[in-house]
Amino acid sequence: MSRENGSSGRISPARMRELLRMYLVIGSVNCFAEPLRVVEEALAGGVTLVQFREKGPGALTGDARLALALQLQAACRRAEVPFIINDDVDLALEIGADGVHIGQDDEAADTARSRIGDRLLGVSAHTAEEVRLADRQGADYLGIGPIYPTVSKADAHAVQGPGILRELRGQGIALPMVGIGGITAALAGEVVSAGADGVAVISAVTAMPAGEIRTAVQRIREQVGIR
Ligand SMILES: Cc1ncc(COP(=O)(O)OP(=O)(O)O)c(N)n1
Ligand SMILES: Cc1ncsc1CCOP(=O)(O)O
Ligand SMILES: [Mg+2]
Numbered sequence: 001m002s003r004e005n006g007s008s009g010r011i012s013p014a015r016m017r018e019l020l021r022m023y024l025v026i027g028s029v030n031c032f033a034e035p036l037r038v039v040e041e042a043l044a045g046g047v048t049l050v051q052f053r054e055k056g057p058g059a060l061t062g063d064a065r066l067a068l069a070l071q072l073q074a075a076c077r078r079a080e081v082p083f084i085i086n087d088d089v090d091l092a093l094e095i096g097a098d099g100v101h102i103g104q105d106d107e108a109a110d111t112a113r114s115r116i117g118d119r120l121l122g123v124s125a126h127t128a129e130e131v132r133l134a135d136r137q138g139a140d141y142l143g144i145g146p147i148y149p150t151v152s153k154a155d156a157h158a159v160q161g162p163g164i165l166r167e168l169r170g171q172g173i174a175l176p177m178v179g180i181g182g183i184t185a186a187l188a189g190e191v192v193s194a195g196a197d198g199v200a201v202i203s204a205v206t207a208m209p210a211g212e213i214r215t216a217v218q219r220i221r222e223q224v225g226i227r
Contacts, residue, residue, distance in 0.1 A: 010118050016140050016176040019049040019082060019120075020198035022221050023178055027054040028068060030152055030202050033210035039072050042205055043079040045217025046226065048198070050076050051101050051122075053086035056154070069095055082120060089115050101143060104130060113138035122178075126157050126164075128171050135175050143200060144168065146181025147191055152202040156181065162194035169195035185216070188223035198224055 011019075024047040028035045039050060052069050054060055060068055069085070073095055076083035082098035085091050089112050092100045099120025102112050109123045123134035124143040131142055144164060146156045165179060179191040180200040188199045199220060208216050221227075 008118060011120060011140055013140075013174075013176055016120075017197040020141055020176055020178040020196075020200075021048045021224050021226050022046060022217060023049040023051065023198055023200040024205055024217075025051040025053050025086070025180070025200050025202045026072070026206055027052070027056065027202075028060055029054075029056045029058045030206040032207050033213070035068060036071050036075060037210050038206055038213060039075050041210055041213035042217050043075060043081055045214035046221050047081060047205075047217055048226075049082055049084070051084050051086050051200070052097075053101075053202075055087070066091070066095070069097075073097065084120055084122065092116065092119070099140070103143075109134050109137035109139055126160065128168060128173065131168060131173050131175065135173075139175065141176040141178060141197075143180050144177050144196065145179055145200075147179045148182025148187060150181040150203075153181070162190050165191065165195035183220075185219040185223050188220050192224050 024042050031038050052072055054065050073083045084099035084101055085097045086101045087106050089100050089107055100112055100116055101122035103124035113121055120140050121138055122141050122143055123139040125131045125134050146159050147162055149159055150156050176197050178198050178200045179196040183191055183199045183201050184204045191199050205213055205216055
């Protein structure tokens with residue numbers, strides 16, 4: 001990933017906030033159109049960060065999963081948009097991804113941090129306690145949710161509503177945060193108003209026919225304040 005000053009080291013919070021504005025999370029099982037086309041259209045629409053999350057019933061495994069990760073990574077590289085891997089630190093290191101996203105039931109955040117060096121580290125959190133631990137363990141950003149009911153994660157925690165973001169900010173938490181779960185263009189504005197730096201979406205983009213993806217991304221960008 002190219003950083004604006006060309007130096008190595010951890011990403012700055014300011015740059016992280018920019019990357020979180022319009023964050024696409026994608027797996028083949030979520031896609032109506034062919035996944036590479038989905039990512040290419042979403043990049044053309046202006047997504048700012050992409051996460052490869054290949055899981056759930058029917059997800060690719062083994063070489064097919066690796067091949068898809070490489071294909072999507074190449075598209076993101078062409079567009080100069082960072083590409084991170086969900087859950088699987090080994091895969092991230094194998095393909096030289098820009099970072100990883102891990103949850104409370106995945107590899108420990110401090111272990112992940114020590115394995116990935118300065119690459120991006122996102123951590124899912126649901127409470128102020130989890131947020132503070134993630135911060136100490138080296139998270140660059142937090143994924144907070146589900147904010148609204150989601151059809152894309154069968155084992156999601158209870159819906160938290162945008163109030164969780166307001167509550168965390170009210171407790172002085174300054175780490176970059178992205179809201180996730182059930183977010184659509186119509187809801188994106190209130191997620192950012194509640195304190196998120198951006199929105200992470202699956203179905204609002206991946207469930208669209210290919211010809212509607214660019215516009216779907218552009219609509220969400222407008223709602224989070226990117227023109
Ligand atoms: C940006 C972002 N936030 C939260 C999650 C959820 O991570 P996790 O709780 O580990 O659940 P899975 O996605 O692994 O099923 C995420 N992936 N991305
Ligand atoms: C991965 C994840 N983590 C919390 S909710 C969720 C699913 C988000 O998908 P969608 O945007 O389709 O609700
Ligand atoms: Mg996970």
